[in-house]
Amino acid sequence: MNIVILNNIVNDTSSNSEGEKLFNVLDSSIKQNQEVVLNIGPEEALSSSFLNSSIGRILELYGLDKFKSLFKFKGSLNQFERLSKYIKHYSEAHIS
Amino acid sequence: MKTNIFNLPESNEVEDWVLHINRSIEDIKNTSKFIVDFGDFNRIKTEELVSLACLIEEFNKNNCTISFTGGTVTLNKYLDNINFKRYWQTNFHRDEYTKSNINTIIPLWQISQPMIDSYADYANKFFRNSFLRNKDLIPLSSNLKEVFNNVFDHSNSLNKGYVITQYYTEEKILSFSICDFGIGIPTSVNNYRNKIGKDSLMGNKALEEAISLGFSAKSKIQNRGMGLSNLLESIKALDGSLVIISNNAHFVNNVVNTFCISTRYFFNGSLIVCEIPIDNLDDFDESESIYNF
Numbered sequence: 120m121n122i123v124i125l126n127n128i129v130n131d132t133s134s135n136s137e138g139e140k141l142f143n144v145l146d147s148s149i150k151q152n153q154e155v156v157l158n159i160g161p162e163e164a165l166s167s168s169f170l171n172s173s174i175g176r177i178l179e180l181y182g183l184d185k186f187k188s189l190f191k192f193k194g195s196l197n198q199f200e201r202l203s204k205y206i207k208h209y210s211e212a213h214i215s
Numbered sequence: 216m217k218t219n220i221f222n223l224p225e226s227n228e229v230e231d232w233v234l235h236i237n238r239s240i241e242d243i244k245n246t247s248k249f250i251v252d253f254g255d256f257n258r259i260k261t262e263e264l265v266s267l268a269c270l271i272e273e274f275n276k277n278n279c280t281i282s283f284t285g286g287t288v289t290l291n292k293y294l295d296n297i298n299f300k301r302y303w304q305t306n307f308h309r310d311e312y313t314k315s316n317i318n319t320i321i322p323l324w325q326i327s328q329p330m331i332d333s334y335a336d337y338a339n340k341f342f343r344n345s346f347l348r349n350k351d352l353i354p355l356s357s358n359l360k361e362v363f364n365n366v367f368d369h370s371n372s373l374n375k376g377y378v379i380t381q382y383y384t385e386e387k388i389l390s391f392s393i394c395d396f397g398i399g400i401p402t403s404v405n406n407y408r409n410k411i412g413k414d415s416l417m418g419n420k421a422l423e424e425a426i427s428l429g430f431s432a433k434s435k436i437q438n439r440g441m442g443l444s445n446l447l448e449s450i451k452a453l454d455g456s457l458v459i460i461s462n463n464a465h466f467v468n469n470v471v472n473t474f475c476i477s478t479r480y481f482f483n484g485s486l487i488v489c490e491i492p493i494d495n496l497d498d499f500d501e502s503e504s505i506y507n508f
Binding site for chain 2: 130131132133134156158161162163164165166167168170171175186187190191192193194195196197198199201203204205206208209212
């Protein structure tokens, strides 16, 4: 299992371009069928632009079930609930 | 070339502010000197200040000299505390955060794309270090980022926009106001609709569409929407308040009221005001556990 510390791979959590860096890491893990624990700090505010370019894109390419099968979250409950809500809404809006 | 004096409208109705701003801009090409007269005003709302800052910036960009007059002692002290008047002085550094002389407000700041992340994080730390030590302020920083990204992705605004973030201690409300003089949200929506062969919508309908889940005007190829709908969801979850004024649309969502109406006036830009009651914020949580999605 691979622990990915978000702070170590992106310079910000606002932009599409930084979201792509996270996407590349997650995409590579999926292609290797490797489980990932995504570690997000309690003060990191993830914009929708950043999430759309990273996790949103993963969801569109591979689907929610694949995402859930390989990825876990490490951090506070508050952050987990926020990210879960984003995933739910993104799936409703963009994944048929 | 002449002097253009901007007298603050006596009423604090949005329509009067917009009409005053529009009238001022009509004269911009003939103006060499722009004076803001605060009259007898003792207090100005932050949403009025950020829209005034955008107006001043327009004249500044047109090489007008900027000066200020009027206002009570209280008002002028407040304006000094937020560095409002200094902003257009030639030696003022816009790329640095300026120190606030009061710990309830972050001074006026012109939005800069490279600094989106750092401003939002700065706001989070600023208020956690003062009044809100035990509170989870991610809703503040993430909502700031959503609106900043909206300005840069969709507004086509040449003067970027301005923000003021403030904590109202008596009301226990954390608030930010952001204004830009871009094309406006309804215009951005209708440009996209026309591009894909759909008819334009009335202003209020276009704004409602922009806020709806998953809608994107695709101003940038990677856009997938979610920004304004995330903002609204976040505010609703906290029983906060969201006001958006853009072009000829006025949107309000708070605990007692939700509406989106077409207006008689036309605002060339967007003004967004968010208010978050701090009692509804979660406590700051530094714990770490592993969760399954």
